[in-house]
Amino acid sequence: MGEKSLIERVRRRARDGAAVVTGIGDDCAVLRVPAGHQLLVTTDFTLENVHFRREWHPPEVVGWRCLTRGLSDIAAMGGEPRAAFLSMALERVIPQKWVNRFLAGLLEAAEEFRVPLAGGDTAQSAGGIQADIVLVGSVPKGTAVLRSGARPGDGIYVTGELGGSAAAIARLREGRVRAADYERHFHPVARVEVGRWLRRRGLASAMIDVSDGLSTDLEHICEESGVGAEIEVAAIPRARVGRPARQVGFDLALHGGEDYELLFASARKIPAKLAGVRVTRIGRIARGPGMVLIEAGGRRRRLLARGWEHFKGDS
Amino acid sequence: MGEKSLIERVRRRARDGAAVVTGIGDDCAVLRVPAGHQLLVTTDFTLENVHFRREWHPPEVVGWRCLTRGLSDIAAMGGEPRAAFLSMALERVIPQKWVNRFLAGLLEAAEEFRVPLAGGDTAQSAGGIQADIVLVGSVPKGTAVLRSGARPGDGIYVTGELGGSAAAIARLREGRVRAADYERHFHPVARVEVGRWLRRRGLASAMIDVSDGLSTDLEHICEESGVGAEIEVAAIPRARVGRPARQVGFDLALHGGEDYELLFASARKIPAKLAGVRVTRIGRIARGPGMVLIEAGGRRRRLLARGWEHFKGDS
Numbered sequence: 012m013g014e015k016s017l018i019e020r021v022r023r024r025a026r027d028g029a030a031v032v033t034g035i036g037d038d039c040a041v042l043r044v045p046a047g048h049q050l051l052v053t054t055d056f057t058l059e060n061v062h063f064r065r066e067w068h069p070p071e072v073v074g075w076r077c078l079t080r081g082l083s084d085i086a087a088m089g090g091e092p093r094a095a096f097l098s099m100a101l102e103r104v105i106p107q108k109w110v111n112r113f114l115a116g117l118l119e120a121a122e123e124f125r126v127p128l129a130g131g132d133t134a135q136s137a138g139g140i141q142a143d144i145v146l147v148g149s150v151p152k153g154t155a156v157l158r159s160g161a162r163p164g165d166g167i168y169v170t171g172e173l174g175g176s177a178a179a180i181a182r183l184r185e186g187r188v189r190a191a192d193y194e195r196h197f198h199p200v201a202r203v204e205v206g207r208w209l210r211r212r213g214l215a216s217a218m219i220d221v222s223d224g225l226s227t228d229l230e231h232i233c234e235e236s237g238v239g240a241e242i243e244v245a246a247i248p249r250a251r252v253g254r255p256a257r258q259v260g261f262d263l264a265l266h267g268g269e270d271y272e273l274l275f276a277s278a279r280k281i282p283a284k285l286a287g288v289r290v291t292r293i294g295r296i297a298r299g300p301g302m303v304l305i306e307a308g309g310r311r312r313r314l315l316a317r318g319w320e321h322f323k324g325d326s
Numbered sequence: 327m328g329e330k331s332l333i334e335r336v337r338r339r340a341r342d343g344a345a346v347v348t349g350i351g352d353d354c355a356v357l358r359v360p361a362g363h364q365l366l367v368t369t370d371f372t373l374e375n376v377h378f379r380r381e382w383h384p385p386e387v388v389g390w391r392c393l394t395r396g397l398s399d400i401a402a403m404g405g406e407p408r409a410a411f412l413s414m415a416l417e418r419v420i421p422q423k424w425v426n427r428f429l430a431g432l433l434e435a436a437e438e439f440r441v442p443l444a445g446g447d448t449a450q451s452a453g454g455i456q457a458d459i460v461l462v463g464s465v466p467k468g469t470a471v472l473r474s475g476a477r478p479g480d481g482i483y484v485t486g487e488l489g490g491s492a493a494a495i496a497r498l499r500e501g502r503v504r505a506a507d508y509e510r511h512f513h514p515v516a517r518v519e520v521g522r523w524l525r526r527r528g529l530a531s532a533m534i535d536v537s538d539g540l541s542t543d544l545e546h547i548c549e550e551s552g553v554g555a556e557i558e559v560a561a562i563p564r565a566r567v568g569r570p571a572r573q574v575g576f577d578l579a580l581h582g583g584e585d586y587e588l589l590f591a592s593a594r595k596i597p598a599k600l601a602g603v604r605v606t607r608i609g610r611i612a613r614g615p616g617m618v619l620i621e622a623g624g625r626r627r628r629l630l631a632r633g634w635e636h637f638k639g640d641s
Contacts (some may be wrong), residue, residue, distance in 0.1 A: 030362060033472060036550060038402035038534060039366040041461065041470045044359045049347060051354035054413045054460055086392035098369045098458045100376075132458070134371045143413045143447070143458040148354065155356045157348060159428045168610055219353060225405075235351060 029091040031129045040129040042094055044149055047198040051148040053084035059139040067183045070109045072197050075115030081146030082124055082201035083271040089156040089210020090148035094129040098143040102138035118161035156210050161217035161236035161276035166295040170202050170272045170279050173225055174259035175250030177267025192254045199271040205285035223318055224266040227236050228274055230316040239299020245307045246293045266317040345408040346444045355444040357409055359464055366463035368399035374454040382452040382498045383416050385424045387512050389431030395514035398460030398586040402535040404525020405463035409444040413458040415451035476532035476551035476591035480611040483596050485587045485603050488540055489574035490565030492582025493616050507569045514586040517599035533590035538633055539581040543589055545631040554614020561608040562620045581632040
């Protein structure tokens with residue numbers, strides 16, 4: 012499909028928000044930043060056969076998840092999303108209808124979170140579909156919640172449930188699934204509201220979003236904070252998926268990626284529900300080094316990060 | 327090659343600049359924006375076999391040009407570049423050495439323009455090399471030079487010479503070339519200093535960078551400003567390339583892309599040299615509609631935009 016028509020369609024459908032002075036149609040977008048704020052910037056690829064498969068994921072789902080990846084990073088800093096930029100390379104054979112539906116899904120998420128699509132780039136790809144989403148957000152100066160502030164004794168908390176997205180991938184390999192039975196995979200909602208709540212009250216000492224899996228993302232916090240962690244296996248909130256709904260296994264909850272929940276540390280007691288989202292205490296920050304898993308009977312064993320690999324190496 | 331090692335290498339080599347509060351290693355980068363400034367954001371793909379070919383372009387050149395594409399967009403707004411973000415997807419077979427040399431070229435440009443590489447994303451691609459560069463810049467509120475401000479009677483100016491990059495592509499199709507003989511293709515320098523100079527003095531009523539070719543980029547100014555343009559063929563500064571050096575043809579200067587010069591309109595007389603760069607008056611903004619080419623003998627003919635197509639459709 013033509014590059015020009017994609018630009019035109021994005022431009023027509025883009026909503027200029029309060030942050031956007033000049034949107035699509037110039038060399039750069041011009042954005043307002045609230046006085047006294049610092050900027051947050053994150054970029055995330057959405058690549059065919061790495062992050063999605065056309066035979067598994069409807070285009071609206073790919074678009075929704077594409078924006079969600081960026082929104083979730085803003086959420087993990089406690090930030091306010093301000094504007095999004097989409098770069099998209101498409102093989103010539105990709106049907107226009109696919110692109111329209113992808114944009115519809117992306118813009119649905121953009122509207123829900125009131126983030127204007129303010130620019131981007133389009134190109135013809137040598138094969139398949141490659142999207143790169145940029146999210147720009149902001150926080151009042153000095154209030155961004157980093158990965159590096161966790162201290163021994165802090166509680167470790169996670170929003171929602173884990174493993175649901177990885178369970179969907181496992182099921183998709185075996186055949187068709189009903190998207191409604193795997194909501195967190197097909198329609199993840201970035202925890203922007205929870206992140207903002209925690210930042211405003213200064214309650215999170217460190218925070219990250221669970222995109223690579225609990226074990227890997229917790230390790231990031233430990234490394235950046237120079238601490239260790241103890242996790243109680245039984246406390247991990249495991250997603251209920253499928254039909255009839257069944258709780259996912261511990262392995263998926265511990266290592267499965269793309270749940271887009273928030274994982275954070277706090278020295279204070281956190282309510283069991285924030286902004287309508289369940290919050291669970293799953294362990295505590297330790298002096299370290301390393302991560303420890305405490306099993307139901309009290310036995311302790313080393314927890315190693317097992318990174319989420321998308322579909323890499325799949326045929 | 328592993329994603330992790332690329333992140334580590336970028337992280338090691340990245341220089342935190344004055345704008346970067348928190349760089350690579352968190353969910354988002356945190357950036358300072360000078361008080362009273364507005365933000366500029368631009369994203370540009372660099373795709374294998376679309377924007378470069380591994381057999382034509384040394385990796386350092388691909389990296390240098392990748393950053394230059396973004397810097398040039400900041401220049402075209404009269405902006406100050408603040409930080410860059412690189413997203414890069416690589417096929418598993420891409421040699422580590424290629425990536426190292428690409429990064430060396432990109433970081434050389436980053437250092438020359440004092441722009442810290444503050445983050446990005448890495449992934450494994452299903453084929454080839456895809457990079458997406460994001461440049462964040464800023465300007466004092468309300469001073470960004472848009473495409474939309476040109477008025478009838480303004481002079482039309484261009485920096486440097488045109489057509490040199492397209493001439494290099496034409497030559498590359500025929501065989502090997504010496505990079506030194508096609509400097510503007512292999513080592514284009516973004517006109518950040520010229521753009522900044524014009525913005526500070528409020529001299530440019532509209533500006534764009536010549537990335538798609540003079541005819542196409544002038545049309546963008548005309549469309550966004552609601553004006554027409556008259557260009558004197560003989561006035562167009564044509565690049566001298568090759569060995570022995572020869573002036574490129576009018577067609578390449580009029581329609582060839584990727585010269586990364588600045589094209590701007592001004593109601594004032596502009597010096598013939600700005601920040602060491604030649605500036606040439608090539609015509610005037612007219613009431614329009616449409617663009618007119620005035621030939622040496624005074625004959626007028628319609629000028630149609632002929633978009634730059636990279637290597638699309640090449641075998």
